Amino acid sequence: MDEPWVIERLQWWIKTARKARRTSWSSNRGNQVYGFMYDSSPHYNELRAASAQTHAIICRVLGRNNIPDLIRRADDAYWVDVGIEYAEHALAVMQTRAETQARLGTSAPTMKADALHPLIWDAASKRWESAHYSDAVQRAATALSGLVKDRTSRYELGDKDLMSQAFSLAAPQPGKPRLRWPGSDEDLTVIAMRQGILNLAQGAFSAIRNPATHTTDELPMQEALEQLATLSILTRWIDRCELQEAPA
Numbered sequence: 075m076d077e078p079w080v081i082e083r084l085q086w087w088i089k090t091a092r093k094a095r096r097t098s099w100s101s102n103r104g105n106q107v108y109g110f111m112y113d114s115s116p117h118y119n120e121l122r123a124a125s126a127q128t129h130a131i132i133c134r135v136l137g138r139n140n141i142p143d144l145i146r147r148a149d150d151a152y153w154v155d156v157g158i159e160y161a162e163h164a165l166a167v168m169q170t171r172a173e174t175q176a177r178l179g180t181s182a183p184t185m186k187a188d189a190l191h192p193l194i195w196d197a198a199s200k201r202w203e204s205a206h207y208s209d210a211v212q213r214a215a216t217a218l219s220g221l222v223k224d225r226t227s228r229y230e231l232g233d234k235d236l237m238s239q240a241f242s243l244a245a246p247q248p249g250k251p252r253l254r255w256p257g258s259d260e261d262l263t264v265i266a267m268r269q270g271i272l273n274l275a276q277g278a279f280s281a282i283r284n285p286a287t288h289t290t291d292e293l294p295m296q297e298a299l300e301q302l303a304t305l306s307i308l309t310r311w312i313d314r315c316e317l318q319e320a321p322a
Contacts, residue, residue, distance in 0.1 A: 077168060084165040086143070087128045090117050091161070096126040103263065115193070118152065119270040121145060135164040172193055178238075187299060190306040192219050198302055207298035208286045214305050215283035221309065222275075225317060226251050241272040246320045253315040274308050 094117040125144045133141050143158030187202065188195055197217035198210035219236065226240050228250075239250055246252045255271060257264035269270050282301045286293070293301070 075134070077171070080135065081168050082166065083124075083128060083131055084135075084161050084168065087124060087157055087161045088165065090121055090160050091144075093117055094121060094152075095154055095158075097243075121154070121187075125157075130284075132160050132164045135158075135167050184240070185299065185303060187302065190302055191309040193221060193309055194302055194306045202298075205295075207293045207295055208289070208291070210281060211293060211298050211301045211305075213285035214302055215279065215286065218305055218309055218312075219279070219283070221312065222253070225253060225312070225315075233283060237275040237279055241268070241275050243268060243272065246318050248265075248320045251317055251319040253312060254318050255311070256314065256316050267311070271308070271311050274311075278304055280306055 122145060129141060129144055131207055132144075133139055141160055142156055144160070145155065146153045148154065185240065188199070194214045194217065198214040201207075201210040201213055215233075219233050222240050223231075226236075228236055228240065242252055242254050245251075253271075255264055255267040257267075259265075282304065286301075
């Protein structure tokens with residue numbers, strides 16, 4: 075949302091509508107209210123031209139779709155008081171939005187670390203609680219490596235070769251089983267998932283586990299959480315993979 079433009083348009087509408095209603099108009103009910111005749115206000119045409127745009131702005135700012143018309147005709151005159159009130163409300167929201175967000179926090183969704191895959195969070199949690207974020211990531215990746223080794227019985231392999239062979243798209247060989255996303259070998263989505271898991275597994279251990287293991291630099295908390303989330307979704311996918319072994 076272009077906030078300066080929105081504020082400018084609302085301010086223009088309020089100012090112009092107030093000018094238009096300065097002339098008193100007596101209805102046939104004897105009430106003294108503020109309105110204007112079509113031929114008595116030089117502002118009618120510009121207000122009418124901007125009414126649809128301003129109406130859309132107010133609806134967006136207030137999150138509503140039932141805002142009444144900003145210009146209402148009754149008793150042979152045009153009334154804008156209701157429209158001014160809604161515009162003033164929207165303007166107040168815009169002018170205080172930054173402070174409101176700063177005080178209340180953003181409405182963007184947040185991630186709960188303890189809702190990550192249990193294998194990942196259980197391995198990371200103790201080091202996370204002591205603010206050792208890189209070590210937390212390293213331990214989570216090690217736990218994931220252990221899961222793949224347990225599923226394939228390939229304890230002799232390092233992480234790089236383990237991921238390449240466990241998720242290889244080649245047929246399983248004696249002593250070299252594969253972990254495969256379930257489904258038909260001809261299904262394009264299944265093929266894409268298998269390729270994606272292979273790529274993600276290789277990338278996670280090259281770009282996440284290795285730096286966390288071999289560097290003394292401490293990861294920022296947010297970046298470490300994002301890396302744990304990557305390991306978590308990979309673990310969830312691996313849980314759904316089936317072990318395929320070469321025929322005896």
